[in-house]
Amino acid sequence: MSIHLFNKRTALMLTLAATLTACGSDNDDNMTEPPPPQPEPMEYSYDITVVNLTHEQPLSPITAVLHADGKMWDIGMSSSIALEKLAEGGDNTDFISQESVIANASAQGPLMPGLSETLTITTTDELATHLTMVSMLVNTNDAFSGLTNLELSTLDVDATMSWHLAVYDAGTEANTEAMGTIPGPADGGTGYSMIRDDVDRVSMHSGVVSQDDGxxxxxxxxxxxxDNPSIKLTITRTK
Amino acid sequence: MKFKTLLTTVATSVTMIAVSSAASAQDLDITVTNLTQGLYFTPIVAAAHNGDTQLFSTGMAASPELTAMAEGGDISGLVSVLTNADANTVENPAGGLLAPSTSTNFMLMNDEGNQYLSFSAMILPSNDGFVGVSRWMIPEEAGTYTVYVNAYDAGTEANDEIRGSGAVGEAGMPVPPPLENMIGMNGTGVTMSETNMAVHVHRGNLGDDDMMAGKSDINNSVQRWLNPVAKLTVVVK
Known part of the structure; x- marks a missing residue:
């Protein structure tokens, strides 16, 4: 019974295939077999707007990455080297090249105080379920602000969410505020240094002291x- | 046809509720608490208003009306902006300055369409520091809602932190009683410039420990803060 059915089906399929091939040949000799229709890959796109709320802390190029579930920093955890490079020197090269990163968007230059900027990040990868946004406060030793591991499934198309973000200390460089240690325009000093001369864990930042304060x-x-917050972050899902 | 029209109307009103909260009037029982240890708030202006009105926006330059409030505590300009926008406005509920660690409570009934709540007041002592919430969407559902509030810098005046004027365009801080006996004098000035001229998060008062000289007339062990500096509690009846 089953063999009979199989043969019948096979015969039908062969007939159909022959008909299709014949049709193609009649119209165009060079026409190749069309690939089987595939569902259009679903595209996900997010507009990420950042306002620099500080008085005189330019933000290093705003960085956004899409990834699977997983925090890229956490209070009490040691910073990754990629985060250390970003938090000490504003350099996001390693951060966006991390193995876990599926898609990334990076601003061309620093974002000055009082200004805002919008990045767009797009992917078709179903595994890109979470978003992380990060930037260094460049007139510091290793302060950064951002939001990590935001679950995107809660965000419908055209929905907008907004956050006010506080400042973290990467814990990888002592907050000496000394000449030569701060990469921003206040100093023009060294950014990343591989030496870890601080507590080696991420915490909230206690602020800078400054010469004026002793x-x-x-x-x-x-x-x-x-003071917190230092960034206003707004995310709109556009696709 | 009539049925279809009805369906469309229902669909529209459902969307309106989802997007813009309540369309009908609500009774709001509002409390503003000054959370700080040593700061005073000048007379508060609070209002329920439409979506086209806002008192301030971070990253944008302060309006002249906001500037007058932030530099001198004068809310008359903001009140007239709100009145022109048919807002439901409450002026000076505390009857003067709101002292450190005290609250003021007042009622506000919003008209249909005035679905956003804002309030603001100047922070004393400061040059152009203020506390405020801009365009907080009033929830439709009855309940008690709490918003913690930050201190902002209007970005319109250098934070020299010395006695001076509350008039727009004039340097220095206004020093009404009881502040005149609480802060120092003869400060030389913390700074002459303000690099961020948009509304931004206030970096805090610097102050110093010399009440008769030094850079600042602000006392650095009394009149500093960290955010949040205020709490807004709204009971939607």
Whole structure:
């Protein structure tokens, strides 16, 4: 019984195939067999807008990455080297090249205080379920702000969510505020250094002290001080 | 045809509720608490208003009306902007300054379409620091809602932190009683410039420990803060 059915089906399929081939040949000798129709891959796209809320802390190029479930930093955990490079020097090259990163978007240059900027990040990868946004406050030793492991499934198309983000300390460089240690315009010093001379864990930042507030070896002034939040982040899913 | 029209109307009103909250009037019982240890808030302006109105927006330059409030505590400009927008406005509910760690409570009934709540007040002592919430969507559902509030810098005046004027365009801080006896004097000035001229998160007062000289007339062990500096509690009846 089953063999009979099989033969019948096979015969039908062969007939259909022959008919299709014949049709193709009649119209165009060069026409190749069309590939089987595949479902159009679903595209996911997000607009990420950042406002720099600080008084005089330019933000290193705004960075956004899509990835599977997993925090890229956490309070009490040691910073990855990729995060250390970003938090100490504003360099996101390693951060966007991490193995876990599926898609990334990076601004061309720093975002000055009082200004805002929008990045677009797009993917068709179903595994890109979470988003991380990060940036360094460049007139510091190793302060950064951002949001990590935001689950995107809660965001419908055209939905918008907004956050006010606090400042973290990467814990990889002592907050000396000393000349030569701060990469931003307040100093023009060294960014990343592989030496870890701090607590080696991420925490909330306690703010900068500055020379005006009594740290005489600081290159920072009262103008560089900050309080939370430092970033207004708005994410809109567009596709 | 009539049935179809009805369906469309129902669909539209459902969308309206989802997007813009309640369309009908609500009774709001509002409390503003000054969470700080040593700061005063000047007379508060609070209002329920439409979606086209806002008191301030971070990353944008302050309006002249906001500037007058942030530099001198004068809310008359903001009140007239709100009145022109048919907002439901409450002025000066605390009857003067709101002292450190105290609250003021007031009622506000919003008209249909005024579905956003805002409030603001200047922070004393400061040059152009203010506390406020801009365009908070009033929930449709009855309940108690809490918003923690940050201190902002209007970006319109250098934070020199010395006694001066509350008039727009004039340097220095306004020093009404009881502040005149709480802060120092003869400060030389913390800074002459303000590099961020958009509304931004206030970096905090610097102050110093010399009440008769030094850079600042602000006392660095009393009149500093960390966010949040205020709490807004809204009971939707």
């Amino acid at each position: 740290l005489m070896s600081s290159v920072l002034t009262q103008a560089h001080r900050f």
